[in-house]
Amino acid sequence: MKAEILCVGTELLLGDIVNTNAAFIARELARLGIDVYNQSVVGDNPQRLKESLELALERNDMVIMTGGLGPTYDDLTKETVAELFGRKMVLHQPSMERIERFFQHYRRVMTDNNRKQAYMPEGATVFPNDNGTAPGLAVEQDGKIAILLPGPPREMTPMFLDAVVPYLEQFSGSTLYSTNVHLFGIGESQVETILKEMMVSSQNPTIAPYAKEGEVRLRVTASAKSGEEAKAMVEPAVEKIKEILGEYIYGIDVGDLQTALVKALQSKNKKVAFAESCTGGYLAKRLTEVPGSSSVFDCGVCSYANEIKERILHVSHQTLADFGAVSEQTAKEMARGVRELSGADIGVSTTGIAGPGGGSEEKPVGLVYVGIATEDSCEAYELRLSRGYQDEREYIRYLAGSHAFHLCLKTLERL
Amino acid sequence: MKAEILCVGTELLLGDIVNTNAAFIARELARLGIDVYNQSVVGDNPQRLKESLELALERNDMVIMTGGLGPTYDDLTKETVAELFGRKMVLHQPSMERIERFFQHYRRVMTDNNRKQAYMPEGATVFPNDNGTAPGLAVEQDGKIAILLPGPPREMTPMFLDAVVPYLEQFSGSTLYSTNVHLFGIGESQVETILKEMMVSSQNPTIAPYAKEGEVRLRVTASAKSGEEAKAMVEPAVEKIKEILGEYIYGIDVGDLQTALVKALQSKNKKVAFAESCTGGYLAKRLTEVPGSSSVFDCGVCSYANEIKERILHVSHQTLADFGAVSEQTAKEMARGVRELSGADIGVSTTGIAGPGGGSEEKPVGLVYVGIATEDSCEAYELRLSRGYQDEREYIRYLAGSHAFHLCLKTLERL
Incomplete structure (x- = not known):
């Protein structure tokens, strides 16, 4: 089965928002074994929307559309699909009731044009929206399928997972099962070189590498008649990857x-x-993104100034004077200092040059020290994170955090 | 002039990366007054690439492509354009020398297929790449233009700004000048309602609102024969906006x-x-994103646990017992505490319920207090940040930070 992703919205054409919907849907369709050869974006213009929709259905079995389901006059996706498929727009009473409840619950005033959102092309399959007022829908005709979803990702994403995936599984004869192996400290090309034979020879399960921000993820996917059968095919492949690349694996499906x-x-x-220091709160921010992190994290100190390193973390004045803030010695004393200050089991520190300014021949942009202190050890690790590109501040700060987390994981293994 | 953005890459079709290039180029083209009615994505497949390219050039004057300029056999964008325009591929000596220098500089080994990147369709305008090995290029023929850019954003973005913008300005008879007015604390629809008359009646300059993560940006753009002339047209409109919405404006082009x-x-x-507390390092992380922030920021404390609030920030045990961690009183004591600890002029605190768990009838998810302490004042502000959607943790934490920054800006005004 072949699908096209067609996203509707002038804000996409103007570049005011990034099209994360297309990436999300593409990833989900890949997982379901549905091929995507084209993605398109078109504005809220009836004529061009119609042309794009016709083209998408001409070259594919299915089109998945996002956007244009809102209440205003320029939201025209449903009407355009209805016209193309020769269907009347009819009231969908459960949607009307759901929209009314939504407005009551949030004590907002419901306007007449909100009622428009409860009208559907006759015979459509309706997907309820738990996070907004626009329901999604699917229309099938002559072997072609149009699926229409709301534009805001917080509405589209749960609707896709809860309602569209089950709807799509009926078109796929088999069930997929995937496991993700997460690696750190090895590049994608190196992974490919090491696993080349296995990746080429294994067709079911397939093994696909994905690289992102210093990490590599290997997705092992099997297709079978049942979920258990597919899972049983995935497991031996994962075990083999563990044997070969075990030292770089930091987690499975994590x-x-x-x-x-x-x-x-x-x-x-x-x-x-x-x-x-150089990560300026980024470690704490990333860790506290994880719900429930409060059970393992009490305290972070962002000591951007040397005076704070001395006074709060008790880094010695002499260390800072002799070796500088960006040094192995300072990293160690910071880690030890925050461990003692907080009473935590592990103290983790970062100090480095994130750029764009502040680099020197001796201490270039990208030089970062990570310190790890435990009850009976204190180590510092030197990282060189610049790739020689412009404007690497965000990249260096992010990657310093990833290394710090990874070093902390390695330290935990032996505690 | 009408353009289509055509991004090439199987990783986009699989959803492994988000297409930020399309958004960036779209925004830049809007700024240049070039209309975009279609964006497309196609994989590294010669036949479908050719079809998409033909369609793009049939319905537009120009196509801007990203990706497929790499060294490997499946990077085919240049070759496909050359074939369509009937051009030979010829060696571009300056590019070859630049690629050789790039490899020398980063002490990497240059392979034969890297040489392929120095071959160009005959007669192309070449855009040098300061951040990678693939040069960009433009080919013109019979009133149609194809612009080819490398896929990685860190290569494409500077190339676009440094080389493509000057190249495109030759096709535009006029020069654009834009000013951005940044607002906080008012919704997009409210801005539109208040400014409706002005927005509709003003055609040059145009006034366009953009909403993003709790903020509204008004872009005022004039088109004229010279930059100065356009600037002179923008200024009175900005002054009028200041008169009407001044209380919400936190900066101009900031x-x-x-x-x-x-x-x-x-x-x-x-x-x-x-x-x-609830923002867990997000304030520090965002502030230290700004190069040069070290001149105004010495110290942040992430006090996730009550014990840390007491011991490091000197929030009183009684306050925590009587009012709880998420309270006006705790927010004030945290702000005062970090101000004293750090010696800073302004202490800013956050404490709240970011979710998904931890909410109650009395203190629901989304309730956040921001404390602001100065030498002679200490205030706390209550925020209700939930919109009633699922999975709002990131949104609540981000918006709490934005409010904290905005309250800090307001406090600074009177210092």
């Missing part, structure tokens, strides 16, 4: 480094504290 | 709230310190 770290801390009943 | 705050602190020679 999401990201910060989530892996929170889980590892929870399972060992340990707490972590951060002393951040 | 980028974002954190940059505005760093600039305001610098100009008043003041320092800020953060005590963060």
